[in-house]
Each structure stands twice: as C-alpha cells, then as structure tokens.
Amino acid sequence: QVQLQQWGAGLLKPSEILSLTCAVNGGSFSGYFWSWFRQPPGKGLEWIGEINQGGSTSHNPSLKGRVTMSVDSSKDLFSLNLSSVTAADTALYYCARGTWTLPGTHYYWDVWGNGTTVSVSS
Amino acid sequence: IQMTQSPSSLSASVGDRVTITCRASQSISNYLNWYQQKPGKAPDLLIYAASTLQTGVPSRFSGSGSATEFTLTISSLQPEDFATYYCQQSYSTPRTFGQGTKLDFK
Numbered sequence A: 001q002v003q004l005q006q007w008g009a010g011l012l013k014p015s016e017i018l019s020l021t022c023a024v025n026g027g028s029f030s031g032y033f034w035s036w037f038r039q040p041p042g043k044g045l046e047w048i049g050e051i052n053q054g055g056s057t058s059h060n061p062s063l064k065g066r067v068t069m070s071v072d073s074s075k076d077l078f079s080l081n082l083s084s085v086t087a088a089d090t091a092l093y094y095c096a097r098g099t100w101t102l103p104g105t106h107y108y109w110d111v112w113g114n115g116t117t118v119s120v121s122s
Numbered sequence B: 001i002q003m004t005q006s007p008s009s010l011s012a013s014v015g016d017r018v019t020i021t022c023r024a025s026q027s028i029s030n031y032l033n034w035y036q037q038k039p040g041k042a043p044d045l046l047i048y049a050a051s052t053l054q055t056g057v058p059s060r061f062s063g064s065g066s067a068t069e070f071t072l073t074i075s076s077l078q079p080e081d082f083a084t085y086y087c088q089q090s091y092s093t094p095r096t097f098g099q100g101t102k103l104d105f106k
Helices: none
Strands: A003-008 A018-025 A033-039 A046-052 A057-059 A067-072 A077-082 A091-100 A107-112 A116-120 B003-006 B009-012 B018-024 B032-037 B044-048 B061-066 B069-074 B084-089 B101-105
Touching (some): A003 A091, A003 A107, A046 A067, A046 A077, A107 B032, B003 B084, B009 B018, B018 B032, B018 B101
Parallel strands (some): B009 B101
Antiparallel strands (some): A018 A077, A033 A046, A033 A091, A067 A077, A091 A107, B018 B069
16 A cells, blocks of 8 residues: 655754655656645645656746756656745645546545655744 | 645544544635544544545545535544544645644533
8 A cells, every 4th residue: 555754854043944754665756747746834735846767857836936846767766846935935845645536637646645744943 | 725624633532433524725626635544653644635534544434525515424432533634725836734633622
C-alpha cells in the first residue's frame, strides 16, 4: 500500500525558506502528479502546486512566484520550497498523490502524507 | 474558480440524513470531488467525478450534480461521519476547495 512520508523544518523566521520533502513508499512514482497543500490553523485547504515525474509543474498564482518544486525520481522523492515566508505561511502542510482516472479525465488526490506543521515567527 | 459550500456548519444526530451543497462560480461539468477531514488528520477522498464513490467508502455516502451545483448526501449518519467535508473542483488550475462544512453532534 502506498504511503507518503513527509518531513521538513517546523519553525522558521520571517524571510527564510520553507523546505519540505515527501517520500513515496510502496508504490509507483511515475504516472501521477505529486502535490502540496496547506491548511492554516482552524481554516480550510489551499492547493499550493503539483509536479510530475518529468518535472512539469503547476502552482497557485496566489503564492506569487515564491514556490519551487522538484522531484528526485531515483529516490521517489518530491520537494517543496517556499521562499520569503511570513507569519501568513504558518500552517499544516500536506503532500498528496494526484491520480487521473482512465482515460485520464478526472483528477483527485487519493493518498496523503500525515502533515507537517510549519510555524513562522520572529 | 470559486467554490462555495453551504452550510458552513451543520448539527445532526446519528441516523439523520444530511445534505451538503457546493456551488461553483462557473460550470465545471462533473469535475468535482468530495473529501472528509477529521481533526488532526489528512483529508480522505470520498467521491470523485461528482458521483463516483472511492473504493472502500460506505454506500451511505452519495454525490450528485453537474455544471455549477453539487450535493453530498449521507443517508444515515454514523458516529464516525462527524467531520469536516470539502468539495474541490478538478476542472482547471488553480485547483480550489470550498471553505468546508463542519458536521457535528446536535
């Protein structure tokens, strides 16, 4: 059964770079989009972006170009960097697997990591 | 695409039939997913393509709708169903969620 294991620094100062990594265990890395989300305390879910094995990316314009995503296919890992963090970036961050149905029309997230709490404070 | 759920919160009892509505700011055909999230846990996929039940999800959950209006129905609430529910459009990027509907005990 596929599992996502995620990790990264949990406490940052303003202007630092948030860096998270997610490992795909027990399943294929190819054929999926690997996604990132965040959830501020007490609030709803926000999609940050996604990347496939080939490195094609899409991200939320609301994050104004601060997002960088990468994959390491040799290790079945994908990563998120968010630059110039502020207190507004304090949230629980999730990674997830994006899956297309056959014949590739509908898209959903069916496997999620456990989440990493990131706090930004001076 | 903006997704709006109603109600934002809902109180119900075990055995009740519950319906949550999700509206899209433009037509999204049936590119609509529903997730359940319990406190401190990652979301779980319930329904995709507006009405297709994810494998392993109990049949008391059902989804319907198309274009701009969608519903999630729980036919007979069970104790484990008290959670927050989110709709999400997969029609286009940026991928967007509704604000959530918190379902709690009456």
